Amino acid sequence: MSILNHHAHDDNCIFCKIVAGEIPSKKVYEDEDLLAFHDIKPWAPIHFLMIPKAHIPSMAQLTPEHEQMMGKIMVKAGELALSQGALPYPEGGFRIVANTGHHGGQEVHHLHVHVLAGERPWQKI
Ligand code: AMP
Numbered sequence: 001m002s003i004l005n006h007h008a009h010d011d012n013c014i015f016c017k018i019v020a021g022e023i024p025s026k027k028v029y030e031d032e033d034l035l036a037f038h039d040i041k042p043w044a045p046i047h048f049l050m051i052p053k054a055h056i057p058s059m060a061q062l063t064p065e066h067e068q069m070m071g072k073i074m075v076k077a078g079e080l081a082l083s084q085g086a087l088p089y090p091e092g093g094f095r096i097v098a099n100t101g102h103h104g105g106q107e108v109h110h111l112h113v114h115v116l117a118g119e120r121p122w123q124k125i
């Protein structure tokens, strides 16, 4: 059973279209609540996004009903980074970024967590 009872969907949202299979993606992981796929413009040798399947615009809209789903994203991130070739902690590791709102640098308004890993230097951060 999915954590959220129904998946909110926004017809104009590019990540909802990826969830629906209307836009292709290079999938890293999928279950009933989450999708992880490679970023189309990677900033690091390993760069994928983790999103809830439900349309939530950003971190700013999170409520206690999302705790389990966000926890799942955080717990899965490291496992998926390793599966994509990240070296183990502490020599390797990974970075998690969640841009939120205009000042936060958010461009796509469907909540997503960037997972970045691999040998430095990286392009952006
Ligand atoms: P943000 O600035 O945090 O909203 O970042 C949005 C990210 O989504 C950027 O890193 C884009 O490269 C990425 N992105 C946009 N469209 C796609 C797509 N169709 N497939 C994969 N990644 C995408």
Ligand code: ZN
Residues within 6 Å of the ligand: 009, 010, 013, 014, 015, 016, 017, 054, 055, 056, 109, 110
């Ligand atoms: Zn969406």
